[in-house]
Amino acid sequence: LERISVVHFDHRLRGEESRKDALFVRSMAEKLELPFLLGSDDVLTHQKTQRVSLEMAARSCRHCFFQSCLAECGAQGIALGHTANDQAEEIFLRLFRGTGPSGLAGMAPRTPRGIIRPMLFLTRGEILAYLAARDISYREDASNLSNTFWRNVVRNRVIPVVEKEFYPAVVSTLCRTAQLAMDEESYWAQLMEQYWQTVQCQKTRTFISLRLHEFKNLHPALQRRLLRHAIALLKGDTYRIEAVHVEDALQLAIHSSSGRRRRLPGALHVLKEGHVLVISTESPDDAGDEPSEMVVPEPGIYRFGSVHLEFSLVEQPALDEMGEMGKSRECAFLDAGKISWPLTVRCWRAGDRFQPLGMKGSKKLQDYFVDARVPLRERRRIPLVCDREKICWIVGYRLDERVRITGETRTVLAVEKTGR
Template structure:
C-alpha cells in the first residue's frame, strides 16, 4: 500500500472540485521533461486508480529548437513513459521555420505548433482531454505579462483549470517550490532547459528577475496572492458571461463565417463594461480564440463606434478589421481577394438538425394552433415560419448563385436576389455568404432577411415548418 502523500491528496481534491476528469477514462499528459510536467505525470500515474482512469498516454512535442538537447529531452520522456508502462506519442516540427513563414514571435509559433499537435493527438487517440503542467508560478507570470500588455479585467482571470480544446491544468495551484520539493522527496529526475535561465523572452525576465525582487522587497507570497486574484477574476467572468449572452441577443445584427455585425442603436445604450465584453465576444467568435487580443484593440473599436463616421477601419489581430457601416459596426476576417468563405451546399431530406458550415439549422413541423398558442410567430432574423404544405422537399441550404430570383414577402412579383440584397443595403463583399433555404423549385428563405411570399403562413395554413438557426 502506498504511503499517503499530502500533495497527491491536494491534487485529487483540486481535480474533483473542478470536475476536470468527469467522464474521462483516457487521459493524455503533455510532458516536456521539465520539473512541472514530470511531477504532473508522476502524480496522475499514482492517482490513476482513484481517478478511475483506464489509460494514461504520454505526449511529447519536439520544437526542434535546441539541437541535440531536444533529442535528449524526447529520449528522456520516452524512457520515463516506458518505465511507467504508458503509451508514448512523439510529435515534432521545425518551429523556427514556422515562425519565419508566418511572421510570429518564437513563443507564439511554438504554442501554435504544439497545440496543433495536441489536437491531432486527441483525434488519433479518440481521447477528449490533455493535462498540462502549468503551476501557480506560471499563472502569476501570465497575470503580470497581461497587466504589462494593458489587459482589461477579463484578462486577469489568466489560465483557468479547464480550457477549450480539452485542456486541463491539474497542478495549477501548486507553486514551483512545492513541485521541486515533491520531485526531491520521490527521487524523480527531470530535464532542465538552459534557455529558461536567459533573458531571451519577457516571461524569463519575469521569472528570474522581477518576481524574486517582488518577493524580497514587497510580498513574500506574491505568487499565491496573484493566483487568488485570478480566481476572483474567473468568478467575475462567470457572471459576465451570462450578461454577455443576454446582451448579445440584443445587438447581433447578422453573422456569416467571416463577418459579424452589431446593431449600434442598442449597443451605444449599453454600459461601457458590457460594450467591451461584447466586442471581445464578437472577435472570439470569428477568430476562434482571444489570443493576441489586448485592451488597446478593444478600445480602438470603441473609439471607432463612438466617434468615427462610416468608412474608417481598425486593424485587429488575426487578419481582422472593424468598421462602421450604416447603423452597425462590422468585424470581419480579411479573406483572400475579398472572396467569401466557401461552404458546400447541404441537402436536408426531412425535418431535423442540419449544419451548413458552422450554422446549425433545426427544421420542425408544428400545427399552426400550437405555434400561435406558444407565441412562436415572433419576429427574429434567424428564425422563419413557413407554410409546410407549400415547401417541396427535399430542402437545400446553399449560397447565392448567378441568376437567383425569389418573390420577397409582401411583393407581388419576383425579383433578382442580387437586386434585393443591393436594395437592402447588404455590402457586396458579404452577399455571397448569406445562406439560402431552397426547396425543389424556389428560394424559400434568404436567411436573416426575408422569406418568399409563396411560402408565407396564411389564414388557410394548417401546418407550419419552423426553421431555427444558431451559430455553433
C-alpha cells in the first residue's frame, strides 16, 4: 500500500452532502495511513461557460483532476470504482443513443490515459456483500437515486424491470457481450494499423488528413474505424463521438463535393478538400497565426510562428556525414553559392511559382500543393525559404532546382526545421 494514494473529487453540486463525502474518504485514507488528495471545481460554472450537459461538465472537471493527480504523484494509473452494473448501464445507454460494434465493448478495463477499472468484473451486489461481511462502512452518492440523468433512469428503472420481467442475468450477459466485443476490437485494431499508413496523408498538432482515393476503396466497416482512430489521435479520445457522427463524416468523405464540411462534438471540424479529408481541431475559417514574413540576415536559429529554422553553412565534404539527415523532409541542403543574402521566410502568396527539383520548367505553387494533396488550411502555414523573392525551399516538401547541389558546389547551406 506504500505506493497507493487516495484521491477524491468534490463537484460542489450537493452542498453539505458533498463535504461529508470528502470527509469520509479523508478519514478512510487516514485510517489506512495513505496519502490523500482532494480536488474540487465549480461544475455548474464550467457547464455554462462550455455549454455542455451537467454530466459532461462533471466528467471533464473530474478527469482533469485525475490527470493532475497522476502527474503530482508520479503514478502509473488512476483506479476507478466502476462495476459490472456500471458496464451494463453504459452499454444500454450506447445502444439507446446508437452505437457501432466498437461501442458494445463498453468501458475499457485500462485506457491509454492511465485510467484502470479493477472492479469492472464484480457486480454491485458482490461488492456490497463483501463490505457487509467485513462490517466496512461506506457512503452512497444520494444523487444516484435521482432520475434526472439518463444513466440513473437506466440504473433505477430499466435494468430492474428487465431483470424482473425478462432476463435476470442481463448484467452478466451484457458484460460478456462487452468482453467479446473487446476481443473483436483488438483484432480490428491490428488490421486497421495496416491500412492507417496507407490512408493517412498528413498529421500535425491541429489536424489529420486522409487520402480519399485509398480510403474509398476500403470496406465501410474499416472506413468507420479509421475515422474513429483519426478522431482519437487528434482529440485524445472519442468521448461524445457517437455512431451518427462517424456516419456523418463518412457520408461527407464518400458522397459530398469538395469544400463541404461538418462539425462534430468536441469542437472538431471535418472538411473535404479535393481528394483529401481533413479532420481538425480548428475551424477551416481560421487564418492561422503564422507571421507574414521574416528576414534572415545571416546563419543562425530563427523562429517563424511555431516553427524554428536553423540555417548553417557547411563545406561540401561534410555532406557525407549528414547523408541520413538529408533524407528527412525536415532538413534540406542548398548550394550556398547560388543564394543571395539576406534570405526571407514567408508564407504562400497568390501567383507564387518555383521550379521543382528535377523538373525543367516552373510550376505554380498552388498547382504543386494540389498535386501533393496538401490541405488548403495547411498551405497557409508552410514556411517558404526565399531569396530576392524567389523560392529556394518549400519547407518540408520540395527544393527549387536552381539551388540544388552539384559537383561544383563548394559551400552548402543546411536548413533544418524543428517544431510543428
